[in-house]
Amino acid sequence: MAKIAVLGFGVVGSGTVELFYKNKNKIVEKAGTDLDIKYILDIRDFPGSPFEGKFTKDINDILNDDEVTLVAEVMGGVNPAFDFVKSCLERGKSVVSSNKELVAKKGAELLKTAKEHNCNFLFEASTGGAIPIIRPLHQCLAANDITAVAGILNGTTNFILTKMINENMPFAEALSTAQKLGYAEKDPTADVEGHDACRKICILSSLVFGKHVYPDWVHCEGISSITAEDAQYAENWGGAVKLIGSVKRTADGKILPIVRPAFVCGANQLSSVNDVFNGIMVYGDAIDQVMFYGRGAGKFPTASAIVADLIDAAKMKGTSISQVWEDSKDNSFIADYKEDVLPFYVRVQGVSKDKAKEVFGEVEFLTRNNCPADEIAFITPEIKEKDFDEKLAQLGGKVLGTIRVLNLES
Amino acid sequence: MAKIAVLGFGVVGSGTVELFYKNKNKIVEKAGTDLDIKYILDIRDFPGSPFEGKFTKDINDILNDDEVTLVAEVMGGVNPAFDFVKSCLERGKSVVSSNKELVAKKGAELLKTAKEHNCNFLFEASTGGAIPIIRPLHQCLAANDITAVAGILNGTTNFILTKMINENMPFAEALSTAQKLGYAEKDPTADVEGHDACRKICILSSLVFGKHVYPDWVHCEGISSITAEDAQYAENWGGAVKLIGSVKRTADGKILPIVRPAFVCGANQLSSVNDVFNGIMVYGDAIDQVMFYGRGAGKFPTASAIVADLIDAAKMKGTSISQVWEDSKDNSFIADYKEDVLPFYVRVQGVSKDKAKEVFGEVEFLTRNNCPADEIAFITPEIKEKDFDEKLAQLGGKVLGTIRVLNLES
Numbered sequence: 032m033a034k035i036a037v038l039g040f041g042v043v044g045s046g047t048v049e050l051f052y053k054n055k056n057k058i059v060e061k062a063g064t065d066l067d068i069k070y071i072l073d074i075r076d077f078p079g080s081p082f083e084g085k086f087t088k089d090i091n092d093i094l095n096d097d098e099v100t101l102v103a104e105v106m107g108g109v110n111p112a113f114d115f116v117k118s119c120l121e122r123g124k125s126v127v128s129s130n131k132e133l134v135a136k137k138g139a140e141l142l143k144t145a146k147e148h149n150c151n152f153l154f155e156a157s158t159g160g161a162i163p164i165i166r167p168l169h170q171c172l173a174a175n176d177i178t179a180v181a182g183i184l185n186g187t188t189n190f191i192l193t194k195m196i197n198e199n200m201p202f203a204e205a206l207s208t209a210q211k212l213g214y215a216e217k218d219p220t221a222d223v224e225g226h227d228a229c230r231k232i233c234i235l236s237s238l239v240f241g242k243h244v245y246p247d248w249v250h251c252e253g254i255s256s257i258t259a260e261d262a263q264y265a266e267n268w269g270g271a272v273k274l275i276g277s278v279k280r281t282a283d284g285k286i287l288p289i290v291r292p293a294f295v296c297g298a299n300q301l302s303s304v305n306d307v308f309n310g311i312m313v314y315g316d317a318i319d320q321v322m323f324y325g326r327g328a329g330k331f332p333t334a335s336a337i338v339a340d341l342i343d344a345a346k347m348k349g350t351s352i353s354q355v356w357e358d359s360k361d362n363s364f365i366a367d368y369k370e371d372v373l374p375f376y377v378r379v380q381g382v383s384k385d386k387a388k389e390v391f392g393e394v395e396f397l398t399r400n401n402c403p404a405d406e407i408a409f410i411t412p413e414i415k416e417k418d419f420d421e422k423l424a425q426l427g428g429k430v431l432g433t434i435r436v437l438n439l440e441s
Numbered sequence: 442m443a444k445i446a447v448l449g450f451g452v453v454g455s456g457t458v459e460l461f462y463k464n465k466n467k468i469v470e471k472a473g474t475d476l477d478i479k480y481i482l483d484i485r486d487f488p489g490s491p492f493e494g495k496f497t498k499d500i501n502d503i504l505n506d507d508e509v510t511l512v513a514e515v516m517g518g519v520n521p522a523f524d525f526v527k528s529c530l531e532r533g534k535s536v537v538s539s540n541k542e543l544v545a546k547k548g549a550e551l552l553k554t555a556k557e558h559n560c561n562f563l564f565e566a567s568t569g570g571a572i573p574i575i576r577p578l579h580q581c582l583a584a585n586d587i588t589a590v591a592g593i594l595n596g597t598t599n600f601i602l603t604k605m606i607n608e609n610m611p612f613a614e615a616l617s618t619a620q621k622l623g624y625a626e627k628d629p630t631a632d633v634e635g636h637d638a639c640r641k642i643c644i645l646s647s648l649v650f651g652k653h654v655y656p657d658w659v660h661c662e663g664i665s666s667i668t669a670e671d672a673q674y675a676e677n678w679g680g681a682v683k684l685i686g687s688v689k690r691t692a693d694g695k696i697l698p699i700v701r702p703a704f705v706c707g708a709n710q711l712s713s714v715n716d717v718f719n720g721i722m723v724y725g726d727a728i729d730q731v732m733f734y735g736r737g738a739g740k741f742p743t744a745s746a747i748v749a750d751l752i753d754a755a756k757m758k759g760t761s762i763s764q765v766w767e768d769s770k771d772n773s774f775i776a777d778y779k780e781d782v783l784p785f786y787v788r789v790q791g792v793s794k795d796k797a798k799e800v801f802g803e804v805e806f807l808t809r810n811n812c813p814a815d816e817i818a819f820i821t822p823e824i825k826e827k828d829f830d831e832k833l834a835q836l837g838g839k840v841l842g843t844i845r846v847l848n849l850e851s
Contacts, residue, residue: 054585054726058583172745173752174749317456318736318741322735324732324733332728335582342584
């Protein structure tokens with residue numbers, strides 16, 4: 032028998048409580064022990080809620096109740112979530128969390144606290160929403176030397192890019208459509224500028240390579256400068272523009288985590304992940320490549336991962352699993368993205384094809400419908416990013432856009 | 442410390458041993474205990490093998506050695522694998538297996554034996570090769586009421602169908618290409634006629650719905666009657682022909698497992714799983730849909746799953762996990778596929794479009810390049826399969842092909 036406390040009764044919190052009671056019989060059977068939700072922490076009142084008797088505004092009710100051994104933190108943000116989670120772990124209560132900001136910024140510390148107190152800090156919901164990725168990486172792919180992970184980690188931006196490709200919609204209109212459908216927030220910065228994807232690639236990088244990667248250390252570009260024309264060129268090239276968060280091991284033994292829009296070729300399964308769906312590709316020496324696909328956000332998809340973690344935490348009572356990474360004192364193990372070698376897409380006005388070849392060598396020219404006579408677009412050969420910057424300055428003309436081509440080789 | 446025995450030194454067996462020693466440090470760290478391979482069972486001799494000291498031809502060496510607590514069964518076939526596995530489990534040795542035939546035919550009994558002897562029988566490698574599916578279904582999606590699973594479960598047939606679609610290659614030529622590349626066996630029956638996919642959907646059905654589904658109970662059709670013309674019609678329709686193994690819960694509370702070629706619409710992620718890759722889509726009440734994608738077979742992809750299961754079995758020493766399904770006395774819980782309601786693709790010669798509409802109602806006509814004047818092809822509205830058979834007889838003309846359209850609703 033274990034009692035659960037749910038911290039936060041927003042979208043994911045209410046989804047967690049509803050899903051738990053909807054499938055309770057199955058959940059209890061899987062956990063192998065009786066489970067019930069005893070507390071829901073929220074500063075708001077919910078008069079008339081079917082869960083009315085469970086609400087509290089005081090975290091101490093939960094901290095001081097020894098019956099509560101499992102906690103679901105679904106509040107979001109670092110404060111006060113961090114203090115609450117840490118206090119729970121210090122009392123030996125296992126915590127599961129959907130809070131990517133918390134895990135990305137404080138994961139190493141919370142994992143250490145959990146280990147010290149012989150309980151667990153689990154966060155399947157923080158990275159892939161409904162998509163199982165943390166546990167498969169940690170368990171199912173454990174025999175592999177994983178060399179890279181690359182994912183479409185944000186549903187909002189993928190929805191916007193899909194609209195831009197399929198309906199030739201400009202960015203601003205696609206964003207406003209996403210807002211109308213509830214896929215994007217009023218202030219869409221965290222999604223559109225890649226901060227959300229950045230937190231997720233930090234979590235995946237830390238887990239795969241064993242050292243905490245802080246968001247500040249990761250070069251991050253969003254999709255606000257991508258145009259419908261870029262999307263069209265990518266499609267005619269046989270691929271798609273996607274916002275990709277990725278991490279790879281580099282030849283010098285460092286790792287390179289980065290978030291940026293990228294041309295993804297049609298042969299890569301990520302190119303066909305559309306709308307609000309996410310996809311995460313994992314590369315390893317034995318598996319070659321494996322992809323996980325599904326809804327990366329939303330009330331019940333996220334609740335699915337929270338409840339699965341609660342079941343696991345209940346089953347693992349009294350043992351702390353080895354899913355741990357070290358804290359990092361500095362970022363000396365993070366490679367400089369300017370040293371990476373990759374092809375680039377370039378769209379430029381007032382430059383001849385010959386000039387493009389003179390500067391970049393054997394480029395591949397792309398086409399689009401209704402292309403103005405003075406516009407060209409092309410893919411460069413592989414080139415070191417900092418050399419690319421120099422060559423681009425030599426190209427002249429008016430550069431209308433440049434986008435990296437996804438390249439996970441090092 | 443745990444000693445491992447590997448039963449069988451064929452492709453997967455040698456891959457398992459090689460992968461184990463390649464990534465041994467990482468594997469031992471993940472397992473949390475020292476591991477080593479003590480025996481390799483094979484009736485053949487391998488003079489000069491770097492593992493020469495480990496070979497034995499006598500299963501009793503393994504059965505009687507109390508140091509051996511983990512066994513990897515990678516022999517294939519039911520005999521003598523079944524006796525070997527059962528004997529190991531009866532001595533409390535956990536067994537991991539890539540043997541889909543064994544799991545599909547004897548899974549319930551072996552799981553029961555494992556539980557009785559407080560050890561584990563794990564088989565991640567049997568269904569998805571490198572693709573994590575058994576553990577995600579059992580653990581990560583545990584909070585869901587799973588309503589259906591549908592997958593491209595056989596790489597050989599998917600390679601053949603991809604060739605037929607992309608290169609307009611006839612079936613026989615695509616098969617012979619697959620054989621030349623080593624993707625298909627000399628006798629390709631098990632792959633081409635769907636028997637391999639059938640075993641896998643039996644395992645998935647048993648796991649998801651909790652009762653053993655025997656291969657004999659599952660309606661199974663292969664791809665040998667699919668033509669390049671069918672593939673072209675499917676592509677022009679916006680989708681693809683795929684060999685799909687699926688299971689869904691029906692309205693009357695039964696389940697319907699089936700293996701057959703199907704028209705898969707372009708919006709379904711399975712339609713873009715190509716070449717030798719497999720994809721498994723899972724539908725649940727909280728997740729909506731999640732797909733797992735990767736290499737479903739091959740030396741190292743399969744070894745990856747075997748070694749991951751060995752790590753898990755080492756970690757779970759002394760506890761038997763709850764991944765168990767009941768044996769089934771009869772097939773009364775299996776729905777009759779003739780009662781299923783779905784659309785059909787029909788290709789027919791010497792029948793007018795008006796006649797097609799008269800017989801089937803509002804059909805959707807399809808096109809292909811160089812279509813003879815007396816050929817039509819169309820998709821019917823949803824219709825009960827046994828009614829479809831009757832109507833097809835009324836249609837007249839020469840039926841050149843019929844293919845079910847994938848429909849996981851009930």
